[in-house]
Amino acid sequence: MSVVAGSVGASTASLRRARVMGILFLLVGVLIVLVFGLGSEGGVVSRLGLNPARAETLFRLPDLVLPARSTAFLLGAVCAFLGGVQLSRGFERRVNLVIAIVLVLFVFAFLTWAARDRSLSLLGMLQSTLLRSVPITFGALSGVLCERAGVINIAIEGMLLTSAFTASVAASLTDSLWIGLLSGAIVGGLVAGLLALLAIRYQVDQIVAGTVINILALGLTSYLTDQFLQRNQELNNPGRFQNVPIPGLSDVPILGPVAFDQNVLVYLMMAIVAASFFGLFYTRWGLRVRAVGEHPKAADTVGIRVLFTRYRNVILGGVVAGIGGAYFSLGAVGRFEEGMTAGRGFIGLAAMIFGRWNPIGAFAAALIFGFADSLQVKLNILRVGIPSEFLAMAPYLVTILIVAGAAHRVRPPAADGKPYLKE
Amino acid sequence: MGEPIGRPPSDGEGDLPSTGDTVPQEEPRAAHEVEEEVLAAGAIVTTGRGGWRDSLLVPFLAVVTALVIGGLVIVFTDEDALREWAGFFRDPGEALSASWRVVSESYYALFSGAFGSPSGIGRAFVSGDLDQIRGALYPLSETIVAATPLVFVGLSVALGFRAGLFNIGAEGQMNMGAVVAAAVGFSMGYLPGPLHLVLMIAAGFAGGAVWGAIPGFLKARTGAHEVITTIMLNFVAVSLGLYLLTTDFYRQQAEPIARPVEVAFPHLFGTNLRVHAGIFVAIGVAAAVAWLLNRTTIGFEFRAVGANPDAARAAGMSPTRTVVAVMALAGGLAGLAGTNQLASVTPSLIPGFASGLGFDAIALALLGRARPAGVVLAAFLFGSLRAGGRTMQAVTQTPIDIIVVIQALVIAFVAAPALVRAIYRIRARRVAGPDAFAKGWGG
Incomplete structure (x- = not known):
């Protein structure tokens, strides 16, 4: 246009x-x-x-x-x-x-x-930039997977929150971080299944459906935390994934410590970024997904199962968001806290838009948010004279600026948010 | 790129239920056709075809179903009940009765916390003792107190829906309204009471309106989607509020609390009952919003832009200006909720002042089908849940967050009438497409 x-x-x-x-x-x-x-x-x-x-x-x-x-x-x-x-x-x-x-x-x-x-560890800032971009990247990837197939996913925040809770409890109960991660991913998929059911089967306005899930997630996790976790602290003590330096690569100056001396969730993120980029743009699977998101009627005409593709992609997106949720409790903090996602799911959406619905672009955008976030933490420590409350606004203001700057230059998948009615 | 609110042409179909075909209409249409389309769309939004079934039966069943599922959540998270369920095959009767006990106790506490016990109210009135009557009416008063801010925030979101905008930022707008209203409230004590109160209300409206106009402006000028910008502004508003509470102008001796405002809504039935005149303001504002939407040209423009911005532009309206106006007005309404709280139950601005109300507001607007009268009714329902939830938490230790769960379920069922119809096997009378409340990213 x-x-x-x-x-x-x-x-x-x-x-x-x-x-x-x-x-x-x-x-x-x-x-x-x-x-x-x-x-x-x-x-x-x-x-x-x-x-x-x-x-x-x-x-x-x-x-x-x-x-x-x-x-x-x-x-x-x-x-x-x-x-x-x-x-x-x-x-x-x-x-x-x-x-x-x-x-x-x-x-x-x-x-x-x-x-x-004074001295400032530039390397430390780069490290924390990557770490802080991890949940945003997972959220953005979840959005890319859903929206490339034509389903708007506002529920990323809710998926992150539910799976952060589940991962923490499951890992504490079984004493296994891996089972926690797996449970987080599964629950993310289940929440996405609910979104898919509301959006595809019952054709609820997709933004409303996502908001319902966000509220439900906030209510349920807060309720269960009050009911169980506060009295039984041992249910919320999963521990954290330790850093696993990759031999050889981790010794490369600057890049090594930043990218190759991280925990397994960070590596998983990189792998999923690469896999979803390759999958969406260089495979038959990706071509079909994009066809469903751009012109479902044409896709249907050539025999692609539109609704099946949408269900599958939304659930896949939920699994990705689930892994991102597990990062909060198992990768970053080591426990679940009420409302710990603090809008990261929505920032992920902004990263998805700024990254033009492309996994690599979304990752790059997430890095910008991660940098804004790590910068505000660093400046707070350095005491540069800006009140900490203003520094805390930084990631949110950057999100607004970037969405406002990018919204006109990008084009969402043509059928994004529109239910498909078979005639 | 020249069209601020335009959607890509490939995107333009399916805006209206009446044009749900998938063939884009390329040929230019006569002006009167566009006008008819806007009128038709307005009619759909205003009257909501389907009669009483859709406007009353579905919300009623949605609430009932949400309460039933909420009950199940209570049972399966209650340790006593779970213990009985573990021995289900040994003694199924005991498991069921324990579950019933847990749920009925919780919900009885919820109900009596919201409305009082009917027999108690009856006895109090028979006795004729004023104190006793006040005591019996206390829960009802609490329900009204809780419902009052909900009316304002619910109207805020509902107004947005009618213009096709999804205002998730009611919480931030309420915060900013309260920030400005508080400044007027505690610094202008020399004014005569009524004038001071009116000024404080105006200040709250203005603060919320500015905060709401920002996403409206961003959307109109850059196309940034209001769902993201309003959420982000919620976080910014919280930080800004926290900062202000550290400044000498706002803070009391104790830091995270602002100085209390020096004016309040008058109590209606003495100081023992907290119910205050704010409820009349709320209902008056609801009536004003209904009048604006249904009886004025501006309201017609709001609805026309919400139904089909392209058609509205073709008919000579300015969607750009309308988006800013709607968001400012919506923000102002949310700001009034902040003023209301300052002038009644929370005279001092504190952190977490508005927390959770933004999400309640969305539920209210959906449950009330984005109509002012519906929002008022929904606000009373949610007010009773809030007031009752506090009693429930105190009596049965059921965490009050279950209310949020119930509210989310209510929205899910209201937004998906097909789901309710499927559960209760109600035949659908209309064949139109899904209800559209908000628009995709393109808008």
């Missing part, structure tokens, strides 16, 4: 956008120089750590020691230069890449400023 509608006024509109972007880059550069450059005292250094907390590593990198003020000046100058190039010559199609570069430079300048006269 945008191509057709935009072709008339395209040249003027894109010219204006290019100019706005150039001015924006310039302003970011000026901001970096004024706030972070003049904001740090001359001669003060920022120490950014690049080594994992554990001592024995094959390669040990020197810490990044940067003079706070000159670094900010340099980064600001680069941003301003990019802005100048954009205004005079224009990056044209590569402007999105430049936007990303400017954003990274800004964040780096900010970190250098925040860490002035």
Whole structure:
């Protein structure tokens, strides 16, 4: 649609956008120089750590020691230069890449400023970025699997919450984290089965059906926690999955400790991202799923079972969300707490939208949210003078900004949210 | 890209039950046809075809079924009852009677906590003793007190539904309304009481309206879906409220509590009963919303945009402006709920001030079929559940969260009339497609 509608006024509109972007880059550069450059005292250094907390590593990198003020000046100058190039010559199609570069430079300048006269483990931040993106990624993948088949899944939050509860209790009862994980995944699938039943069989408005499940999940888990877990703490003491460094890979500088020295749920996440990307876009299965989500009538005509595909994908999505829920209690916290998902399911939905209903894109978007989240925790520790309540808003505000910025550029599967009525 | 609320053309079919065919209509239509379509859609939304069966019988059966399933949950999470069930084959009678005992005790406590015991009320009136009558009516008063904020938040969500918007943010809007109302409430004590109260109500409305207008604006300008933005703003509102409670302007000596407001709704039957004049404001606002929706041009635009934004635009309305107006109004209504709580039972703003009410609001709007009168009735039902749930928790130690479970089940059954019909084998009278309350991502 945008191509057709935009072709008339395209040249003027894109010219204006290019100019706005150039001015924006310039302003970011000026901001970096004024706030972070003049904001740090001359001669003060920022120490950014690049080594994992554990001592024995094959390669040990020197810490990044940067003079706070000159670094900010340099980064600001680069941003301003990019802005100048954009205004005079224009990056044209590569402007999105430049936007990303400017954003990274800004964040780096900010970190250098925040860490002035102190040390900040950059590696630790990258690690916690990945960890905090894990449940969001699982949620987003669950959404991708459901919505590619044409069923809107607002119930991710509820699935995460129920399976976090189930995984904790099951693991505590059986003394096995693996059984806990399995139970979490199964319960996620069952909750998704309820969503599928309401949405596909009874054709309830899919957003309402998802909301029902979210409320039900919150009520049931809170009720059961009050009724059982508070009096019997031993039912809510599952322990946690320990980190399993992958031999060889985990010694690669920076990437190793971040990506290959994690617990099994993180590896599982990476595997599911890869598998669902490959499955959706390079297999017959994926082609059929997408056909059902884009044009169910056509899919039906060529003999694809539309309703079966939708049931299967929604339940599959529930299993994925279930694993994500288990991450809360078995991977991150080590116990279940009421309302512990704190909106991560909805942030996952936002990541799915920003990632254009594509597993890799969703993972990348989840990393941005994870970074916002880990940044607010870090800044809270560094005491940069921003009240912690405002820092706590960061992931939610980033979600709003990203959804507002992305909503127009993305297109959901054409039949998303529409019940299929066979004639 | 030029159409802020537009949906992709491939997406435009099936908005109305009456155009449920799958062939997109490409050819331009005459203006009067579009107008008729809007009118027809409005009629569907307003009257809800199907008569009393759909508007009363289905919600009634939904509540009954939800209570039955809630009872099962109580039984199978009660340790005594579970012990009896373990010996089911030895003594099935005992298992059943133990279960009945658990459920009937819980639900009796729920009922008496919500309405009082009928015989007690009768005896009190016969005795003619005023204190005794007040004591007997106490549960009923608590039910009304609990129902009052629910009317406001329920109306907030219902108004959104009528315009095709799903406002999950009533909780945040209520919080922000309360934040602004509290500031007026505790800092302007020098004003004469009635004026102060009116000003505080206006402030609560304004605070909620601003918070509601943000997602409306984002949706109109960028297409960001209100389900995500309103949820996120709920979290932001909580953080903002927590921050304000640490500032010198808001806080009392004890930090996470704001200074109490200096004005309140008058009590209706003396200070022993908490029921207050807020309930009249609530019912008056409900009537005003009904009037706005059904008797004014603005209300017609709201409903037309909700039924079919494309047709509404073709008929010369502005869906963009309407979305912002509806969300602002919905936010304002939720803000009134915050004011109501400040001016009655919780004069000080505290953390968790509005927690859970946002979800209740969705249940109320669905149960009341997005009509103001229905929302008021639903609010009384949920108010009785809330008031009774407290008594139930105190008497039988059944956690009050069971109320949330029951409410979620009520919404599930109300939103899926086919499910209720299947359970009770009621024949469907209408063949139209599913009820549409909200729209997909495209909108």
